[in-house]
Amino acid sequence: MVSLLWLIPALPLAGFLLLLLLGKRIGEPYAGWIGTAAVAGSFLTALVVFAGLWNEPEHTYSMKLFDWFSAGHFSVDIGFLLDPLSMAMILFVTGIAALIHLYSIGYMHGDSRFPRFFTYLNLFVFSMLMLVMGDNLVLTFLGWEGVGACSYFLISFWFEKDANASAGKKAFITNRVGDWGFMVGTFVTFLAFGTVKYVEFLPKASGLAQTTATLIVFMLFIGAMGKSAQIPLFIWLPDAMAGPTPVSALIHAATMVTAGVYLMVRVNPIIAASASWLPWVIAGVGVATAFLAATIAIAQTDIKKVLAYSTVSQLGFMFLAVGVGGYSAAIFHMITHAFFKACMFLGSGSVIHGMHDEQDMRRMGALRKVMPITAITFIIGWLAIAGVPPFSGFWSKDDILAYALHKSVVLYVIGLVTALLTAFYMSRQVFMVFFGEARWSESQEAELANKLAHETSHESAEVAADAAATHDAHDDAHAGHGLVPHESPRTMTIPLIVLAFFAAIAGLLNLPFTEHLEFLNRWLEPVVGAAQTQLHLSGVQLAVELLTSTVVALVGISIAYAVYMKHKVDARRIELPLFANGWYIDSSITNFMGGLGRKGFELIALFDKVVIDGAVNGVARATRGGALRLRTVQSGYVRWYALMIGVGAVLIVAFVLSQVSFS
Amino acid sequence: MSPNLPLAYLALSAILFAIGGVGLLVRRNPLVMIMCVELMLNAVNLTFVTFGKMLDDISGQVIVFFVMVVAAAEVVIGLALIVAMARRRPNANADDLRLLRG
C-alpha cells in the first residue's frame, strides 16, 4: 500500500498537465472538478498510504523514482521519504487542498481564467507535495521554489491590476532572499556530509562540528524566514492577499507558509548539534514576529489583512515552538492553524463573495443573519484561534507556551501577551463583521463616495484598497443582484463546514493530559524524539498553564467586546497609526528599495555606462583623436617630409654610433 | 699625402653632404632643391674617391661614374617634372604643392 506513494504527487501533476494542455477546452466548471478530483484522489491515496505506513518499520518508507542529476560526488534523486513527519504533512496538505479546490469551484465561478486557476492550484499541490515528500534537500528545494512560483502566479492571478502584479513579484523576490539562505545551507550540508539526502546525513548530525551545524541551520533558517514570513521577510505576506481568497487560504495560511516550519522540524537533529544561541535566535525571531504581527492586526480594517497578519503571528508561534524545542508542538499548531485559518479565510472569502467584493470590515456588520453558515463556521475558527477551550487552537497554542515556559519566562510572557492580542483582534474582527449593526446597507453609497475620494487622492491607493475592488469578472456574474448580501453556494459552504469541524476537534490529536492522548507526539517521536525538549509537567503545572491561557483568551475577547460591541473605549485609541502602518517596516523597506537601493543600482548601471563602456569608447575616441593629431604631421610640405626623413636618419645614426667602441 | 689628408676629404664631403641636405630642407625653389640633391650625390662621389684612394682600390673611383650617370638621369626626370608643373602652375614653389596632405 505504501508503494502507492508516488501516486500522491502524480495525481495533481496529471491534473496540472491535463488542465495546462486542455484547460481552455474543458472550461468551467469541469476544469474545476478535474482539479478537485486530482487532489481529492491524492488525499485518498494518502490515507491508504497512511494505513500502509503503520506496518512499516519505524513508520518510515522511502522510494526512489530515478536519478535527477549527479556530477562528481554530488548526486540527487527524485525520491520520496515517507516518515511520520512527511505523512502528517501530506495528509493535511492534500486534505485541506482538496477542500479548497472544491470551494474554489464556487468562488471562481464566472472568472474568465477559471481553468487556469485550477491549473495553478494543481501545480501548487504537486510542488507542495514534492516539498514535504522529497528525500533530499534539493528536491525539497524544488518544491520550495515550485510553491513560490505558484504563489507568484496566483497572487498576480488578476494581473490586470498593477497592484496584484506587484504583490506577486514582491512575494517571489522576498522569498528568493530566503532561497539564498536555503541554497547556501544546502551547500554547507553537502560540504559537511557529502550528501544532501535526509536519511543519510541527519543520523550523522551529532558528529558534526558545532559551528558547521550552526551554519547549516542558520542558513536554512534564513530560507524558512522567507517562506514562512518571519521578521524581516514577512512583508510579502500581507500583500499576497491580493490573490483570490482560496489562494490566501491554501497557500498563504494553511500550507506553503508553513514550509519553513516543516524544514526546521525536518533538520531538528542538526539544530540539536548547533550552538546553543541558535535556538534562542529562532525562538526570538518567532516570538517577535508573533507579537509584532499581532499588534499590526489590531489596526487593520481589511478583512483579509487581519487574517494575513494573524497568519504571520501564528507562524511566529510555530517558530517559537521550534526554537524552544517543541517540534511536535510546532507541527501540532501548524495542523490546527491550517484548519482554523483556512476555515476563516474561506469564511472571509464567503463574506467577500456575499458582499460583492467588499473587503472593508467597517462596512460590514450583522452578517450572521444573512450568512448563517459562514458566520457559524467563522466563529468556530475564531474561538479556535483565540484559544478558547476546547477548540483546537487552545491546545496547540498552550502546548507551545508550555515549551516556551520551560525555556524562558520572558518568551512565555511575550507569548501570553500575543495570545491576548490574538484573542482581541480576532474578536474585533468577528464583532465588526458578524455582529453589531449592519453597515452594508449604506456601504454602496459609501463606496461611491470612496471612489470619488479615491480618484482625487491617489496617494492612498494602497494595496489593501486596490485588493478591495478585485475582479471584474466577478462583478459581471453578480450584476443585477440586489444590495443584500447572500449566503454562498454549497460548493463553498461544505468546505467551510468540514474545516470548522476539524478546527473544533483537532485538539484531540494531541491532548496534554496523558501520554496516551498525545497521539501526535508519539507519532512524530521517531523523527523529532531525539531533539525534542522533554516536558514532564505535573498535573498542577498543567492545570495552571491551561487556566492561564484560558483566562488570557477570555480577557482578550472581553476587551474587544467592550470596545467594539459596547463602545466603552474609542477604538481609535487602540488602533494606533503605528500598528495600522505595520510599524512602518514595510514602507521603510519599500522606501529603501525604491530610494537608496534603486539609487545604488542606478549608480552601478551608470558605472557600467560611463566607466566600463566609456573606457571602451574612450579608447576608440583616444585612438581617433591621437590619429587626428598625428595627421597634422602629414602637412603636405615636401620640406617637412624631408625633415622627417632627416631626423629619422639622424636618430638611427645616433643609435648606431652609440654602439661604436672607440677603443 | 699626409696621413690626415684623407680624413679631411671625408670631412669635407660630409660637410658638403650636410649642406646639400640642409639646403633641401630650407629652400623652396624646386630647381634649387634638385641642385641640393646633386650636391649631396657629389659629396658622396668625393667620399668614394677618397676611400678609393685610401684603400688603394680602383673601384671607388669607378663607382663615381655610375653615380654620375644616375644623377644625370635623375636631374633629367626632375627637370621634366618641374617643367610639366610650371606649365600648369607658373612660379609655383615647393611649398605651394600642398594639394595632397593629411
Added chain:
Amino acid sequence: MSSVILANEAAATSFPILPALIFLPMVGAAVLALIPRSRPELSRQIAILFALATGVLSIVMLCQFKTNDEHFQFVVTQTWVSSLDIKFLLGVDGISLFLVVLTGILFPIALFAAKPDNDPKGYYAWLTLLMGGCMGAFLSLDLFLFFLMFEITLVPLYMLIGKWGHGRRVYAATKFFLYTMLGSAFMLVSIVALAVLAKAGDNGAITFDFTKIIASNNLATGTGRWLFLGMAIAFAVKVPAFPFHTWLPDAHTEAPTAGSIDLAGILLKLGTYGFLRYGLELFPEATVWFAPVMLTIGAIGIIYGGIVAAMQRNLKRLVAYSSVAHMGFAIMGLFALNMEGVEGSVMQMVNHGISTGALFILLGFLYSRRHTYEISQLKGIAKVAPVFAGIFTIVMLSSIGLPGLNGFVGEFLVLVGTFVAHRWWAVVAAAGVIIAALYLLWAYQRVFQGEPDEANASFPDLRISERLVMVPLLVLIVFLGIYPKPMLERIQPSVKRVITRMEAQVDTFHEPVTQGGSQLGPIKEVLGSHSTEGTTSETSNGEHALAGLGVIR
C-alpha cells in the same frame, strides 16, 4: 597521451560525420550565394534545408556517441598546412558534444523563427556560414583550426548585425567586431607562442595539434601562465566576462533576431568552451594559479550583470546583461576545478543557449508585432496574448533558474562545486538568484501584466507556426530540468579526464571535494574555523577539503 586520447577511434566510422557538420552549412552558404537574385524566396528554403540537415546530422552523431568514453570520438585527421603541421583535426568528446548538438538545433530554429526585412539571400547565406563556423570551432582539435573557426564567425555576425540590424547597428557591429578581434589578437599570439615553445611535434617540430601539445607538456610555469593569459583575454571577451562585456548589450540590442539567438545561444559558448578546452585542459598549472581571479570575475559578473540588467529599459539589453550574469556562472563553475563545477558549467552553457535563445526568439516575435523593445512601450500583453505570455513565463522561469526547469541544474551544480572549492565566491554568487528574479519579474510585470493600453490591445497572439518553433525548446527546457542525466553522464567522462590530468600535472593540486559523513573529523576542523556571520576568512589546515585553496595560495 595523444595516442591514448585518440586510440579508440583510429578506425573512424565510415561516414565522416564531423566534416559534414562543418561543411554542409558552408556548402549551403555557397549555394545560397549562387542562386539568382530573382528568386529570393528560394533562399529561405535552401537555408532551412541545409541547416536542418546539419541539425539532424548532429543528432545522429549524438545517438552514435559512446557514453562512457572519455576519448575524442569520430576523429578525422587530414593534414592541411604541412610545413607547420596544421591539420584538419576534428573530434568530439563529452564537453563539445552538446554544444555541437545545440548548434545543430538552435540554428534551424533561428531560421524558422525570424525573417529578414530585406535581401534575404545574403542574410541566409551569412547565417548558414555562421553555423559552419560555430560547428568548426567546437569540433576543432587543432589550435590553429580552432582559431580560424573562432575568428571566422566574426564576419557573418558582423554582416548580420550591420546590415540587418536595427538602430545603431553599424556602431554595434563594429564594436563587436573590433572588441572580439582585439581579444583574439592576444589569443593568436598565445597559440603561436605555444606551438613554437611546446615543440610538441615529431622530433620537436612545431605543431598545433591539441592532443600532441597536451601530451608533450613541456612548458615552463611562467610561460604557461602568460600563454594562458593571452588565451584568457580572448575567451573573456567572447564570453563576455566582466569587465569585457560592453560589446554584448550593443550587439544584442541592434542585432536581428536570428543574430541575437545565435550570438547568445552559440557564440558566447565559444568563450567558455575555449576556457575549458584551451584553458583548463591545456594549461593546468596556470589554470590553478589563475583560478581565484577567474572565480572573482565570474562572481562579479553574476551580481553585476544582474544589477545592470535590472536597470535597463530595453528588453534586449536586459537579456543581454542577464547573459553576462549567466555566463558568469559558467566561468565560475569551470574554475571551481572539480567535477561538480565543471559539469555544471557545461550544463549551464547549454542551458543558457536554450533559455536565452528562446527568450530572443520570443523577443523577435514581440518585435515583429510592436516594432519596439522598449519596456515602457509595452503593457498588459498577457491579457491579449495568453499563449505568448505563458511561453514567455516558462522560459523566464527557466532563465531565473527555477528547479524543475533546465536553468536550475547547471546553476546549482556550479554553485555546489564552487562552494566546495572556494566557498565565499559561491555564497556571493548565490545571491545572483535573487537579482535574476528581480529583473526578469520586473520586466515581465511591465510588459505582460497590467491592463493593455491602446497600442498593445490589438497584440496578436502567437500563430501556430510560431508556437511550433517554440515547442522543441520548451521540451528541452522541461526535459533537461527533470532528467538531465543523459546529458551529464556523457559529459562526465571527459570532464573527469580534464580534472585527472590536472591532478597529474600540477603537483599540489587535488580536486576539491567533500569528505562525506564517514570522515567528519577533518570537516569539523575545516568548518570549525568558520565564523557563521561570515566576517573572517578560512585559515584552517584541514587536509583535503582545503587542498584546492592551499594550492592556489
Added chain:
Amino acid sequence: MSIVTSLLAQTQPLVTSAPTGSSAGAGSEILFHVAGPSVDWPALAPLLILLVGGLLMLTFSSFLRGRAPRGLFAVVTVAIAAAAALSALPVWARVQNWDTLLWWGTNHSQPGAFTTVGGSVGVDGFSLFVTIVLCCAVAMAALLANSYLRREDMEGPEFYVLMLLSASGGVMMAMANDLIVMFIGIETLSIAVYVLAGMHLRRVQSQESGIKYFVLGAFSSAFLLYGIAMIYGGTGSVNLIQIKNFMAAVVPTHNGFLLLGLAMILVGLAFKVAAVPFHAWSPDVYDGAPTPAVAWMASGVKAAAFAGLVRIFVLTFSNYGATWRPIVYALAILSMVVGAALAIVQSNVKRMLAYSSISHAGFMLMALQASSTEGTAAIAFYVAVYTFMVAGSFGVATIVGRRGDGHHSLADYRGLSRSNPVLAAAFTVLLLAQAGVPFTAGFFAKFYAITAAVNAHSTPLAIIAMVSAVVSAFLYLRLIVAMFMTGGDDGADAPLPDAASRIHVPASAGIALAICVIVTIGFGLVPDLLVNPARDAKPALVQYQQSSSATPTITGG
C-alpha cells in the same frame, strides 16, 4: 669581387702595376681580347626580358603611331611579364635542385644558389621568388592600366614601358650581390616610378605627387648612396660576399664607417618600403598618382625594396643583428601603429589604402626583424600575397575612381553593393584579407609574420602587431560599411545609388580583379601552395665560383 673590378679587369694594368712581369707586354692583347666575367645568361633572362622587352615595345610602338589596336600594349606587357616569370622557372628548378620542371628536364652542373657576373649577381630562391612576384605585379598593373589609360586619354606605350623598366630595376635589386648593383636597381626602379606618378598630366595632384616623390626619393637615394660609400670605406668593398667575409674575419671591433653605412642604407631602403618615419611621401603619392601606377608602386616597389633589405641585412649584416634589429623593431612598431592609426581617420580611399600599406610594411619589417629563415619565408609569403591584395584593392579604386581618377572619397563607395554587387563583394574579400580574416591569404601572411617574430623571441612585437591589426581592421570595416550598410548611423540619408548608376567594369580590370580575388582566397584555403615555395625561397649569399677565365683579384681589404 665587385662588378666594377671584374668588368674592368682588363684595365687593371693601366691603373695598377702589374703583379707579374709576364703580363707587362700583354696590354694591347687584353684591350682587344675582352675576357669578361662569365655570365650565366639563363639566370639573367627575367631581367633581360623585362628590360629589353620594354625597350623593344617602345621602339616598335613608334612605328604604330595611332594605329595600335586596343589593348595591344597591355597584352604585350602581360606577355613580357609572363615570359620573364616563365624564364625564371628553370632557374628556380635549378636552384632548388629539382630534376625536372614539368616536362623540362634540367641538368645543372652547379646545383643550388649561385653567383654570376663576376659575383655581382646572386641567384637564389628568394630573388627568383621576388622576380616572379614582380612579374605578377606588372601583369596586374598592366591589366588595370589598359582601361584606365583609355579612359583618361593617356593611351600609349609609355606607361607600360616605364613599368617594365621599373620592374627590371626591381629584379636587379632582388638579384643584387653588390651594393652598386643594388643602387642602380633602386634608381632604375625609382626613376621610372617618379615618371609614372607624375604621368597624369591633366591632374595637378598627379604632378604634385610626382615632384614630391622625386624630391624625397632623390634625397633618400643620397642617404643610401652615402651609406654605400661608408660601407665601402669600412670594409673596402661593395660586394656583399666580401663585406660578409670581411666582417667574419675582422669583427668584432665596431667599425664606425660600417655602422654608419648600415644606418644610412637602412634609411634609404626604409624610405622605399615607406616605413615610419620615412613614410610621409607614400600617402601623398598614392593619393595623387594614377591609380594603376599606385597598384604597381604598392606591390612591386615594396617587394623589391624588401628583397633588398633581406639581401643586405638578413644575409650580409647577420652578424650585426644586435645593431640593426632594434632599429627595425622600432620601425616595425612605428609603421604598424602609425599606419593603422592614420588610416582610420582618412576619408579618401586611396589614402586609406596608402596608410594601410604602411601598416603592412610594418608587418613585413616585423618578419625582417626576426632575421631568420622563418622570417624571410614570411616576407616572401607576405610580399606575394600582398601584391595581389593591394593590386586588387587599387584595382577597385581604379574602377570606382571613374573618369578623371577623382572619385576616391568614402562617399563614392556608398551603396556600391547595390549598384555593383560583384565588385563590392570582390573588394570585401580583398579588404577582409588585408584585415587578416581567416581563410584568406592575408591571414596566413600575418600569421607567418607573427610566427617568425615569436620564434625570434619578439613576442611583444607580435602583440603590438596584432593590436594594430585590430585598429586597422576598423578601416576595412568602414569601407565595408560604406558599401553594404547604408542607412545606418554612419551617415546621412544620402540617396543611394541603384543599378542604374552602375559603374562600368572593364574586362581587363575585371580579369585582374578576379585573379586577385581567386589568389587571395585560394592561398587562404590551400596555403601550402604558396607556403612551400616561400619556404624554398631561401636567400643565400654564395661565394663567386671561379669559372674558366677571370683571375680573382682580391682588392681592398
